[in-house]
Amino acid sequence: MNNFTYCNPTKLVFGRGVENEIGGHLARLPEAPKKVLIVYGGGSAVKSGVLDRVSASCLEAGIEYVVKGGVQPNPTIEFVRECIDTARAEAIEAVVAVGGGSVIDTAKTVAVGFAYEGDPWDFFTGAAAIESALPVATVLTIPAAGSEQSIRAVITNGDVKTGIGNDFVRPRVSCVNPELFFTLPQKQVSAGVIDMMSHIMERYFTNTSAVDYTSAQAEAALRVIMENGLKLLENHQDYDAWCQVGLAGSFAHNGYFGMGHQEDWACHAIEHALSGWRTDIIHGEGLAVVTPAWMRYVWSSNPERFVRFAKNVFDVPDQENDEATINLMIAKFSLFLQRMLLPTRLSELTNVEVPIDEVAALATARGPVGNLRKLSTEAVRSILTSAL
Incomplete structure (x- = not known):
């Protein structure tokens, strides 16, 4: 820490x-x-x-x-x-x-x-x-x-x-x-759920060791957000579910989950480039597309962290190897996003062809992004291409 x-x-x-x-x-x-x-x-x-x-x-x-x-x-x-x-x-x-x-x-x-x-x-x-x-x-x-x-x-x-x-x-x-929050349209509810999850995950995915306390808190918060996000699909006026989501979302970005961590923030940097390119892209929907693609690209930099996430957030049992465990987690994560009616591919996010080179350059205009793995313009290009 x-x-x-x-x-x-x-x-x-x-x-x-x-x-x-x-x-x-x-x-x-x-x-x-x-x-x-x-x-x-x-x-x-x-x-x-x-x-x-x-x-x-x-x-x-x-x-x-x-x-x-x-x-x-x-x-x-x-x-x-x-x-x-x-x-x-x-x-x-x-x-x-x-x-x-x-x-x-x-x-x-x-x-x-x-x-x-x-x-x-x-x-x-x-x-x-x-x-x-x-x-x-x-x-x-x-x-x-x-x-x-x-x-x-x-x-x-x-x-x-x-x-x-x-x-x-x-x-x-x-x-x-x-x-x-009762009258929010489903699109905003779903985008909000992944946005607050991303704020936690940007801090969770770290190479910093001995951060078990905040990691366990983050895992619990993510499970609560997902459980109650699905409840809100059925009933937008579920006060108790909104209490859980509203409180977790408020704490997701106040620094608590990042105490003692080197944080990442690559997914946000890439999404900001996407919604900078087209301001009609909803931030949370952009994150729903970018995050699984980012996971597939960077997991090998810290497989132990991703395996812990797979087990403690998505209840993935041990598979034949770390890669299989992590791939199953990404599949379950993508399924959750789809259940929340969120896009998981760029082709679902916008009907306009995404200028991959331009967006990758925007994302890395100030240099490489992320800390779990430093991502160059070429790396961001690869992540976006895999999300097409």
Whole structure:
């Protein structure tokens, strides 16, 4: 196990009706903001009434608010700039995200860009360091990204989709009401399940030794997510199942499962290139295609790790050799993805021919990706080709 420091200061407020409490939690922050920018996506936040409830909670706590809607999936730096202009003009003191990962990541980028004199994209290219941020709070409406507790944000600029990671952007308070997930379409439910699983697996698949505690926790979380994800196929209003999925997804990306690990993140890098190439690709669906192909390519770098995963997550009994055990696990994993109505091939993900060379180059624009095995442009090309 590597040395590590773990600190997660996000206050998680979980359960029925907790969105009505957001104003009080904001008022009790050390900064005691008096005016906030509420960022949201489309009409669902309005139609469901959650935006009105959040706004009313702020007013009840003596906090003024300005709203800014229109965040799209794979959120853009152009929209972030618009939000920053609004925030500055209104002299806001905190940012509240009402939505899923795209909305939260937008809010985080607004928070770090508010006081920065340059272009907020500088943070994503490494041209500038994050030195401050407005407080961020969230009301989660789509469980998937785990951004409600994470230090990360991902933004798109043209065909480049990349992220930042900094403690300044970790939300101060996040309200998670599983009832808000009842009306999600199946496509979003399924994509969210594999997204949160991937956040765990990116940390699980490591060459770091002596990480048994976090490994066992990760294996349990993955089993719970899969079991309850299948329940949600049958009943989108299963509150108990949503509690399990919502809680596991929130912890999947807050750093807990990666304590002391060298993490991987190759699958995310490859998928970000795919959904940077075509912004209509849903992140979770892209991960469903990339992950099994990545497993087939890299397992030989650490067969012991993959055999443990096969046994403890998918109940695969010992086969004649490690390769057979791992191949059976990948087959069972792919079957689970198909049961969740997710694509597992590029031809199922998009009806447009994927420019393999272009996507591989995008994925490795900053150099090789991954740590379990360092993947060159050629390696990524091979993974994508195997997923056709």
